[in-house]
Amino acid sequence: MDSTNISFLKRNSPVRVTLYGVLFWFLLFIFVPVKVKYSLSFFPVLYIVLNYLFFIIGINSIKTTNQERLISYSVNIPVLKKIMYVVIFIALTGVSLKVFDRFYLRGSSFSNSMSENRELLGSTGPSIISIISAITNPFSFVPLFIYYYIKLKNKKLFIVCLALFFSASIEFVVLGSRSGLFLLLVLFGVYLFYFKKIKLNYKRVISISLFVFFLGIYSINLFVERTKDFAKTDKKAIKHILTNANYNFTIEPTKETKDAILNSSNKTYVATRLGLINFVQYYTHGMYEFGYLYNNYIGGHHYGAYTFSVFAKFSNILFKTNIDLEAGKKSFPRKGIYTTFYGPIYADFGWFSLVFVFLMGIFQKLIYNKVLLGRFQYTPLLFYFLIINFFIPVINFINGAQGIYALTAFTIFAFIYTLLSGNIIISRKDNKTKYFRILKNRPHEENYR
Numbered sequence: 001m002d003s004t005n006i007s008f009l010k011r012n013s014p015v016r017v018t019l020y021g022v023l024f025w026f027l028l029f030i031f032v033p034v035k036v037k038y039s040l041s042f043f044p045v046l047y048i049v050l051n052y053l054f055f056i057i058g059i060n061s062i063k064t065t066n067q068e069r070l071i072s073y074s075v076n077i078p079v080l081k082k083i084m085y086v087v088i089f090i091a092l093t094g095v096s097l098k099v100f101d102r103f104y105l106r107g108s109s110f111s112n113s114m115s116e117n118r119e120l121l122g123s124t125g126p127s128i129i130s131i132i133s134a135i136t137n138p139f140s141f142v143p144l145f146i147y148y149y150i151k152l153k154n155k156k157l158f159i160v161c162l163a164l165f166f167s168a169s170i171e172f173v174v175l176g177s178r179s180g181l182f183l184l185l186v187l188f189g190v191y192l193f194y195f196k197k198i199k200l201n202y203k204r205v206i207s208i209s210l211f212v213f214f215l216g217i218y219s220i221n222l223f224v225e226r227t228k229d230f231a232k233t234d235k236k237a238i239k240h241i242l243t244n245a246n247y248n249f250t251i252e253p254t255k256e257t258k259d260a261i262l263n264s265s266n267k268t269y270v271a272t273r274l275g276l277i278n279f280v281q282y283y284t285h286g287m288y289e290f291g292y293l294y295n296n297y298i299g300g301h302h303y304g305a306y307t308f309s310v311f312a313k314f315s316n317i318l319f320k321t322n323i324d325l326e327a328g329k330k331s332f333p334r335k336g337i338y339t340t341f342y343g344p345i346y347a348d349f350g351w352f353s354l355v356f357v358f359l360m361g362i363f364q365k366l367i368y369n370k371v372l373l374g375r376f377q378y379t380p381l382l383f384y385f386l387i388i389n390f391f392i393p394v395i396n397f398i399n400g401a402q403g404i405y406a407l408t409a410f411t412i413f414a415f416i417y418t419l420l421s422g423n424i425i426i427s428r429k430d431n432k433t434k435y436f437r438i439l440k441n442r443p444h445e446e447n448y449r
Contacts, residue, residue, distance in 0.1 A: 004374050005194050014059050014364045014389055018052070021390035025284060032280040033257050036288060038250040044291040047351070051342055052392070054354045058361020065369040075376055077150055079421045084146040086420070087139055087413065088160065094136030095167045101130045102171060128317050134310065134402065138409035140164040141187060145380050148195040180401045183387065185215070190383050220275035238262065238274060245281070246336045250288035253277045286338035286394050293343050296333040301352075306331070307344040307396065310404045341392040344399040364389075377417035381410040 143161040152158070165188065172180035192198045198208075227237040227245075242248075242258045253261075261273050305312045306328025315321045331347050332339070339346075345353045364385050370378045384406055388397045397403040 004371065004376060004379075005196070006372065008194050009368070009372060012386060013064075014361070014368055014386065015056055017386045018056065018389040018392065021392055021394075022052075024390075025287070025393040028280050029284050032276065033254045034251050034277065034280055034284070035254055036251050037248075038288050038292055040288060040291040041295060044294040047294060047346070047353075048287075048290065048340070048342060051345075051353055051357050055357040055361045058358035059365045060361075061358075062362055062365035062369065064365075065372045075149075075374070076421045080146060080150055080417070083417055083420055084143055084150075086416070087142045087146065088164065090136050091140040091143060091164050091167075094133050094139055095164065097129055097133035098137045098171065101133050131310070131314055131317060134405045135408055135412075137168065138402070138406040139413065140167050141406065141409070142380060142413050145191060148191060148197070149376060149379075179395060183397065183401045183403070186387055187383065190387070194379075194383070216275040216279065217271050220271055220278055223278065238270065241274065241278060245278075246334070247281050247285035247289070247338075249334065249337075250292060251281055251285045253281070282338075283394055286340040286343070289334065289337045290339045290343050290346075292334065293332060293339050294346065297331060297346070298333055299327070299331045301346075301350045302328045302331070302348050304348050306347045307399045308404060309399075310408070338395045338400075340394060341388065341396045341398075344396045377414040381407070381414060384410055 144165045147158060147161045166184065169181060169184055172184070189198075223241065224234060224237045227240055239262060242253055242261060257273070257277055261270055261277075264270050264273075305323055305325075309325055309328065312321075312323040312325055316323055316325070328344075328347055329335075332343070342353065345356060349356050364382075367378050367382050367385065371382050384397075384403070388403070391397055395401075398407065
C-alpha cells in the first residue's frame with residue numbers, strides 16, 4: 001500500500017496553505033495589542049495584492065490531477081532503502097563539513113556570544129567547503145522522511161535519522177537564529193501530520209500547547225540572552241526589546257503592555273507576556289517593513305542574485321565570476337528585519353516579480369500533481385514550498401533560514417532517486433532498447449510496493 005497521504009495533500013494544497021497563512025497573520029494582528037507606527041501606503045499594498053493574485057493564478061493555470069489517476073506510480077522499496085543509506089552518507093558528510101567549517105576554519109564556538117559568532121562568520125566569507133557543506137547538510141532532512149515513508153521498525157536507524165534531522169539546530173543555536181529553529185520544528189510537524197504520527201485528541205492538544213508554550217519561553221529567553229550581549233542585564237535587555245528592537249520601527253507594543261511587563265516582578269508572567277508580544281511583532285512587522293522598503297528602496301534590481309545568492313556564491317568561487325554579493329544587501333534601507341516574501345523578490349525583480357510568482361505558482365502545481373500521482377521523491381520539495389507559502393506575509397523562506405540550500409537539496413534528492421531507481425537507456429536499435437539500472441534488487445526481494 002502506498003504511503004502517499006492524499007487527504008492531507010488535498011486539505012493542504014498550495015492555494016489553501018497560502019490563504020491559511022494570510023488568515024493567521026490577520027488573526028494575530030487583530031487580537032494582540034500592538035500599534036502601527038509606519039502605515040502601508042497605496043502602492044506597496046497594490047504590489048502585495050497583485051503578487052498574491054498572480055501567484056494563485058499561476059497555481060490554478062494547471063489543472064489538478066484527476067482522481068482516477070492518483071497514485072499511478074509504484075515505489076521500489078528495496079532500492080529506496082539503499083538510497084536512504086546513500087542520503088545518510090551525504091547528510092553525514094554535510095554535517096561534518098559544516099562543523100569543520102564553522103568551528104575550526106571560521107572560529108565559531110559555544111563559548112562565544114551569539115553576536116561574536118555572527119561577526120566571525122560574516123567577516124570570513126564563504127569558501128568552497130562552506131558552499132558544499134551548505135548544500136549537502138540539508139540532506140539531513142531527508143532520511144527521516146524516507147524512514148517514515150517505508151515504515152521501518154529499526155530503533156537505531158530511527159535515532160540516526162532523527163539526530164540528522166535536528167543536527168541543523170546546532171548552528172541555529174550558536175547564531176541565535178529563531179527563524180531557523182522555527183522552520184526546523186515546522187517541517188518536523190509537517191512530517192508527523194503527513195505520516196499520521198500525531199492524531200489530535202484532548203490530551204495531545206494539551207501536550208502540544210504546553211510544548212509550544214515552553215518553546216516560546218525558550219525562544220524569548222534566547223532573544224534576551226542575545227540582547228544581553230550589549231545590554232548586560234535582563235532588565236535592560238527586556239526594556240530594549242520592548243522599546244528599541246529593530247522591528248519597533250514599524251510596529252510596537254501598546255504603552256499599557258510595555259508598562260505591565262516592565263513593572264512586573266513575576267518572571268514567568270514577564271517571559272510569557274513578552275514572548276507573546278515579541279512573537280506577534282516578529283510575525284507581523286514584515287508587512288509594514290515591506291512598505292518602508294518599497295518607499296525607500298536604494299539602487300537598481302539584482303535579477304535573482306539576492307534571493308538566489310547561493311548560486312552567485314557558487315559561480316564566484318568555481319568560475320571566478322565577479323557577482324557583487326553585497327549589492328543586494330545595500331539595496332535595503334533597513335537591516336536585520338523581515339520584509340515578507342516579497343522584499344527580496346522586489347529587490348531582485350521590481351514589478352517583474354509578477355512574472356516570477358506566476359511561474360513559481362505553475363512550478364508548485366506541477367510538483368503538487370507529481371506527488372498526487374505517487375512520485376514520492378518530490379514530497380519534501382512540496383512540503384518546503386507549502387511552508388514558504390504559509391509564511392509569505394512574514395519572511396522569504398527561500399532567502400531566509402538557509403532555505404535555498406534546503407530547496408536545492410530536496411531537488412537533488414528527487415533527481416538522485418529518479419536516477420538510481422530508474423532504467424538508464426544506453427541505446428535504441430531495431431525496436432529494442434538497451435538499458436542498465438544503477439541499483440538492482442536482489443533476486444529474493446520484491447520489486448515494487
